[in-house]
Amino acid sequence: MSLNSAELDAIYLTLTLASVTTILLLILGTPLAWWLSRRRGTVPAAIEAIVALPLILPPTVLGFYLLLLFAPQSALGHFWQQLTGTQLAFSFSALVIGSVIYSLPFVVQPLQTAFQRIPQGLLEAAATLGARPLDQFRSVVLPLSRRSFLTAASLGFAHTVGEFGVVLMIGGNIPGETQVLSIALFDYVESLRFDEAHRLAGALIVFSLALLFLLYRSNGQTGWRMRA
Amino acid sequence: MSGLVLSINYTADQHFSLKLDCELPARGITAVYGPSGSGKSTLLDCIAGLRAGESGSVVKLGSTLWQGPNHLVPAWNREVGYVFQDARLFPHLNVLGNLRYALTRSQQRDTISLDQVITSLELNELLQHTTDTLSAGQKQRVAIARALLSSPALLLLDEPLANLDHAASQQCLRGLQQLSKELQLPMLYVSHDIEEVAQLADYLLLLEQGRLVEQGSLLELCSRLDTRLSREERAxxxxxxxxxxxxxxxxxxxxxxxxxxxxxxxxxxxxxxxxxxxxxxxxxxxxxxxxxxxxxxxxxxxxxxxxxxxxxxxxxxxxxxxxxxxxxxxxxxxxxxxxxxxxxxxxxxxxxxxxxxxxxxxx
CATH class of the missing domain: 2.40.50.100 (RNA polymerase II/Efflux pump adaptor protein, barrel-sandwich hybrid domain)
Structure with missing residues (x-):
């Protein structure tokens, strides 16, 4: 049982998409999670709700609005076309943007929980010892929430790999460009090629199981909650 | 050198505010004494820069202005060491790591060496220990050592002995007294234990409900009949x-x-x-x-x-x-x-x- 070149393309594309998305999520999600963890009030609560929205919304809803946003007629789509000369909708870049939004809560929430558990007193102590805010973050917050970064990155990655609805809406199904694993699988099923479908589906199950197993094992008994 | 000049106006909420004006000697150990809720810790926080008093507040040590009109030095740029009641050691670092944390960020006044601190506070055996294996007394000694290694010009201590048993607190007191003499480092020591204050302090600040009630030398204040001290059972x-x-x-x-x-x-x-x-x-x-x-x-x-x-x-x-x-x-x-x-x-x-x-x- 070996994978054909279209399938290998889909796997490669999926892993690339998940990696790029995860890196972007860590870069964007960390300051956002930090900000949310230190604030109380209406504005942070509203932002928190928006971040959590992909958890409950059908992915197609998100995909539908993103598609409208990415269309060449829209301001963003038009701007993108001016800037890059290519269309945003049905492109790899569109997939990345969609995935970042869709997987945001999976990265922000574990980080926010971890940050909230770091006592303000430790940061005050660091400040009196001469640590500036960025230094406090690097020398106290980061090492104390290392496990949660691992959790956040794994969940963000895995969730992007498993994404379907958003990708279908905004990416279409262009082999080598936007055809990710879940879409390729959908294709097989639609054309009743169940043997190939089994191969891909089985590979996804094994991959996801392995990732989650490694994650839970590294976090010991505590599930994906980190220990302070 | 003039002393520590404080003119603090800080409002926490409608129930508590700290308002005080005073000048303290910038040498020896000054005790800040008062019942709980009198604003002792808030005072230290304002001096350390962890809380900013309202505009018009002044915090000045000698010729160094930490807070004044249109002037606010952040906590990390103040030469203040702070020993908290709950030690606040970094749990991801061992004892030596905690000490090094301070050492690498100090302004390098070279007032005290790592060896000197380790010896005075009897930490030699503990250097490789993780912080969660330490007793309360050991934690507090590490916290004092860490604060000293940031080469402060003023050391603030917020009831550092409150959770310690007698033997451990005596050990800490000995270390503090020795260091205060050796380093000529002024200390502000918050306590609600008059015996601790009597052991340590040269100068005394009495606070009540966020207001300065009395200040003066320990010997003078302790022998007066009209202060809060004399009304205590343990006067x-x-x-x-x-x-x-x-x-x-x-x-x-x-x-x-x-x-x-x-x-x-x-x-x-x-x-x-x-x-x-x-x-x-x-x-x-x-x-x-x-x-x-x-x-x-x-x-x-x-x-x-x-x-x-x-x-x-x-x-x-x-x-x-x-x-x-x-x-x-x-x-x-x-x-x-x-x-x-x-x-x-x-x-x-x-x-x-x-x-x-x-x-x-x-x-």
Whole structure:
């Protein structure tokens, strides 16, 4: 049982998409999670709700609005076309943007929980010892929430790999460009090629199981909650 | 060098605000004393820059302005060491890691070396330990060491001994006193334990409900009748005495206080050394004539300097012994029967004398 070149393309594309998305999520999600963890009030609560929205919304809803946003007629789509000369909708870049939004809560929430558990007193102590805010973050917050970064990155990655609805809406199904694993699988099923479908589906199950197993094992008994 | 100038106006909420103006000596140990909720910790936070007082607040040490009009130095740029009540050691670093954290970020005044701190606070055995394996006393010693290694110009201590047992707190106190002398580092020491204050402090700041009630030298404030200190059950005067001789037969040491003898359990100190003693007011009784048939060893001739006017069962007397003062709490009935008057020469029978460890020289 070996994978054909279209399938290998889909796997490669999926892993690339998940990696790029995860890196972007860590870069964007960390300051956002930090900000949310230190604030109380209406504005942070509203932002928190928006971040959590992909958890409950059908992915197609998100995909539908993103598609409208990415269309060449829209301001963003038009701007993108001016800037890059290519269309945003049905492109790899569109997939990345969609995935970042869709997987945001999976990265922000574990980080926010971890940050909230770091006592303000430790940061005050660091400040009196001469640590500036960025230094406090690097020398106290980061090492104390290392496990949660691992959790956040794994969940963000895995969730992007498993994404379907958003990708279908905004990416279409262009082999080598936007055809990710879940879409390729959908294709097989639609054309009743169940043997190939089994191969891909089985590979996804094994991959996801392995990732989650490694994650839970590294976090010991505590599930994906980190220990302070 | 001028002292620590504070003019703080800080409002936490509608229930609590801290308003105080004072100038403190920037040397020795100043105790900030008051009941809980009086604003002691808030005061330290304002000095350290963890809370910013309202505009118009001033925090200035010597010629260094930390807060003034349109001027606010952030906590990380203030040369302040802060020892918190709960130690606040970094759990992801071991003891040595915690010390290094401070050392690498210090402004390099080279006032103290790692070895010196480790020795004074007896940390040699602990360096590789993780912080969660330490006892409360060990944690606090590490916290003190860490604060010192940031080379502060002022050390703030917020009830560092509150959670410690007696032995551990005595060990910490010894370390602090030794360091205060060696480093000439001014310290602000928050406490609600008058005995701790008496052991350590040279200068005293009394706070109540966010307001400064009194400030002055420890010896002066402790011997006054009109402060909060004298109203405490454990009110006590503090006197200084020098070691006169050791009585090996009876296992006692004779101290000289203003030309009179005071006996205490035998000390190991050499002759002539100055010691600070604490004599609780409730442990002194008054006689008109020198009693001869009593088991009490310490009887000092004193003059009644001041008498508290009170309708309660007991009143407080201030007794003059040379240039020093004792306090005595007796019943009002006794005072009436003995017809005690200010200026009377009487005898003070002292039931107990608490020797304060390693007294720093009297302020």
């Amino acid at each position: 006590a005067a503090i006197i200084t005495a020098s070691v006169k001789q050791h009585d090996i037969d009876f296992d006692l040491t004779e101290l000289d206080v203003e030309g009179h003898s005071l006996f205490v359990n035998r000390l190991s100190h050499s002759l002539g050394q100055q010691r600070r003693m604490r004599i609780p007011a409730r442990d002194i009784s008054i006689c008109r004539s020198r009693p001869s048939d009593t088991s009490i060893l310490n009887i000092l001739p004193v003059t009644i300097d001041e008498m508290e006017h009170s309708d309660g069962a007991r009143i407080l007397l201030r007794l003059c012994l040379g240039s020093q003062y004792l306090l005595a709490r007796i019943t009002r009935k006794s005072a009436m029967e003995l017809e005690l008057q200010v200026g009377d020469k009487v005898f003070a029978q002292i039931k107990s004398v608490a020797l304060l460890i390693e007294a720093s020289d009297a302020a």
